[in-house]
Amino acid sequence: MYKKPFFADKTPPWKCPTCGAGHLALIENSLYKFETSQSRADRKHDEWHPEWINSVFSCIFRCDRSRCGEPVACSGVVEIDLYEPHFEDGWEAKTFERLRPYFFQPSLNLMDFPDKCPVSVKEYAKSSFGLFFYNQSAALNFVRKAVEALLNDLEEKHSIAQPKKGFVTLDDRIKRLPDDYKASKDYLLAIKWLGNAGSHVSKEADFDDVISAYEMLEHALYDIYENRSEKLKNTVQLINANKGFAR
Numbered sequence: 001m002y003k004k005p006f007f008a009d010k011t012p013p014w015k016c017p018t019c020g021a022g023h024l025a026l027i028e029n030s031l032y033k034f035e036t037s038q039s040r041a042d043r044k045h046d047e048w049h050p051e052w053i054n055s056v057f058s059c060i061f062r063c064d065r066s067r068c069g070e071p072v073a074c075s076g077v078v079e080i081d082l083y084e085p086h087f088e089d090g091w092e093a094k095t096f097e098r099l100r101p102y103f104f105q106p107s108l109n110l111m112d113f114p115d116k117c118p119v120s121v122k123e124y125a126k127s128s129f130g131l132f133f134y135n136q137s138a139a140l141n142f143v144r145k146a147v148e149a150l151l152n153d154l155e156e157k158h159s160i161a162q163p164k165k166g167f168v169t170l171d172d173r174i175k176r177l178p179d180d181y182k183a184s185k186d187y188l189l190a191i192k193w194l195g196n197a198g199s200h201v202s203k204e205a206d207f208d209d210v211i212s213a214y215e216m217l218e219h220a221l222y223d224i225y226e227n228r229s230e231k232l233k234n235t236v237q238l239i240n241a242n243k244g245f246a247r
Helices: 039-040 119-131 136-157 170-175 179-198 207-226 227-241
Strands: 022-024 032-035 055-063 071-083 094-105
Touching: 032 119, 039 071, 039 170, 055 094, 119 136, 119 207, 119 227, 136 170, 179 207
Parallel strands: none
Antiparallel strands: 022 055, 032 055, 055 071, 071 094
């Protein structure tokens, strides 16, 4: 849903970033497309082809929930696809446009947060959401910053003192967390490695990498602040013991 471009007459079921209950609907006549100056100049080339067209777009979505109605601005680029159906008289080339979003304002929410999640963690994660569609490597770096903010909260909570001298790596900070967070530590380490990989110019991060980081961060946050895995484990044990309902 988040990785692919959309069509003007068929938009994905994106949730409203403000109320979280409604879905975004494209406001009629709000879509504007403009061909770039270089693209217009390319039309003079003898071998010009419709697939050479480069355009940008902007539009406004609105939450379809009457109690909300939040407007959301969107901008990006237009991708041209060429379709060449075969007819009896020969080939007839047709083009259709797909809209590749780069930015939303306000940004879409790409993961959920437990109620007790620190504000600083949310802020870094939401900064990542704002970059997700345009620069996946940069988005990963902000997920890593969210992990650092999470460690700040946990270190204060458990009075984990930092060495007076020397630099403490993120890897070391994660490993120094109490054993109660063993499962979450694995998720946080994986996010750290993704963030490191995303920082290398030789290999760019992609949508799947960032989505994996969001999923792991969300899982870790719910385990840490709501003990989700332990609650589920207890429910499983009750069902198996009762051979039926956990009540």
